[in-house]
Amino acid sequence: MRALRGDRPEVTPVWFMRQAGRSLPEYRALRATGGTMLEACLDPAMASEITLQPVRRHQVDAAVFFSDIVVPLKLVGLGVEIVAGRGPVFSEPVRTAAQIADLVRIDPALVDERGEQVAAAVARTTEMLAEEGERRGEALPLIGFAGAPFTLAAYLVEGGPSKDHLGARSLIHSDPAAWSDLVAWLAEVTGRFLALQVRAGASAGQLFDSWAGAVNPEDYRRAVLPASAAAFEPVRALEIAGVPSVSGVADVPLIHFGVGTGEILADMASIGVDALGVDYRVPLDVARARIAEDLTLQGNLDPALLFAPDGARRAGVDAVLRAGTAARAHVFNLGHGVPMDTDPDVLTDVVRQVHEWRMP
Template sequence: MEHVSLPSQHPLSSGRTTESRLVRAYQGVRQDIPPVWFMRQAGRSLPEYRELRVGTKMLDACLDPALASEITLQPVRRHKVDAGIFFSDIVVPLKLVGVDVEIVPGRGPVMGEAVRTSAQVAALTSIDPASLDDVIAPITEAVKLTVAGLSTLGDGNSSIPLIGFAGAPFTLAAYLVEGGPSKDHLAARTLMHADPASWSALMEWTADVTGRFLRAQVLAGASAAQLFDSWAGALSLADYEKHVAPASARALKHVHGMSYSVRPHDEGADPSVERRTVPIVHFGVGTGELLAAMRDVGADVVGVDYRVPLDEANRRLGGAVPLQGNIDPALLYAPWPVLEAHVRDVVSRGQSAPAHVVNLGHGVSPDTDPDVLTRVVELVHSLGS
């Protein structure tokens, strides 16, 4: 994928999010006040979300630009987090290119049929990933609406940045092969070894579909890009490196090197123009043994789940990578003194890394008290130097 300069009106090009806490932390510059946002901050934990979603299916909500934008903005208004995370779902690009998929309440994404034979893989991969570009308008429109909304929620000097996101190729492939959610991903792991040619074709296809989905969000105004590999923790390091990492790298090539110019504002400063790139975050669940491999596919920032302390994650990554994480979502239900001590410990351990964006070690659970999340944001912001 060729390197692309962001449009002049993009929030990074125009300067609206260029110096935001989140973006600069992702670029390895430690911030005086730790930036914080929460995975799954938009959604079922908020009463205003539940009210808005009445009578609307999940994927319909994702493809309604005004609705998706409003849902993305809700937690930013309520919690005063340092970023919006685009409200969508990792299977949206599959739906857009014609895959039979629905999100079943209480279960998750369910496919019309599981893709398990070479013939089924061949039929699926005959769909040109580039066809996504012809039907991506609901997503790009939602991003533009959201970026406009976030510009009103900043501090006057800068806008709140939007993070674009997509599912990693393995997680998408696992859903396709299993036909829906799975605890052990046996069918996917079997196909990987029993028919490596079909597996490779499937992974390249999911990489290009999800990579284009992520790229469209960035071009429309997202200031960072995050790839979620929800199920990579089911893999050994050897399987990840051989059968998965090449596809994750292929997906990230769609957003790698997207750049913008930064001009100095201070009088007397070096007048030369600095080029920066859109930061890329890679996160997986149960991936403590895969952290370095997940960085090596082309990530600038590594998200860490709640199982590995941040100082240990930093050691595994050689002390050179900004980290994101890793409050244990279970402790959001604990008495405040317990949660407060845990948050302080996470921030303290994060000091070992070049920079740290505070987040959960997985997503917000639906029955989390939103007032607790707001209180965590206030605590994190109070821990600045």
């Protein structure tokens, strides 16, 4: 939390995107007891246990809430399932102006009205983190997250995963008004989902724009970035007892992350966030030179190095840590999520190396 707010601790903090889940044998054993992925996300006991598994095993400095970016869309009534080996699949793609007009009539407030299980899972998780933190002698925050409007729109328009997100990119130009309505609605839905987690106890929030790099910079600034900025607003509007505030508004560190975003890093950093997640394609010192804001940087070891020989992996970790000194503070992470076939012992070793490293 200190690092996200701009202070540089002596020990670099580390957590991993997708640290909770499929790479851990204890996760696979728990999930084998039955139920779908989305059912697991909405089961407070299971979601909290899965969230804590990597904290116990790897000794990372933060937990990331076990959930999925499509959960708020499930909450408001859309037909969506997460298909093994494929990802989110919607029963009815949303592609025309008429379909979008019908969709945006759904009240985003349903996220709050139907989000009791999410709030319960967050509350249960923060209690478990407090107990784990007492054993370790340090506070362990929970990072909440939500999907950015463009990435959610990309899934909705295609009806599922896509290699090029051509449907969403085409809609930006073929029907700008319908596109604007769609991402404005998604911004409120996903923003409420992030705020729900923070209100229930999450200490920070990250917005994932996994497919933002598919959009050219001009289109990103015009048709994507405003909705991403709006998605953070429900968190900024919170007033939470006991949470540090600025002008009466909860001071919750916010992280903006995308994939393939080297050409738009300055834009992503421009919407008042505290930290910028950088994927593995751009070194952190280069990323710092591209942005005007003095932000904390998060990242960005290439996940491929988790499968490399020990010497190559350790050199890669060291290079990321050194490049991170260009920023005001650095939160070590991968440049994307933990791959499913990762050896958990390798992740534990990365954490150990990061914790032992000291700024030259």
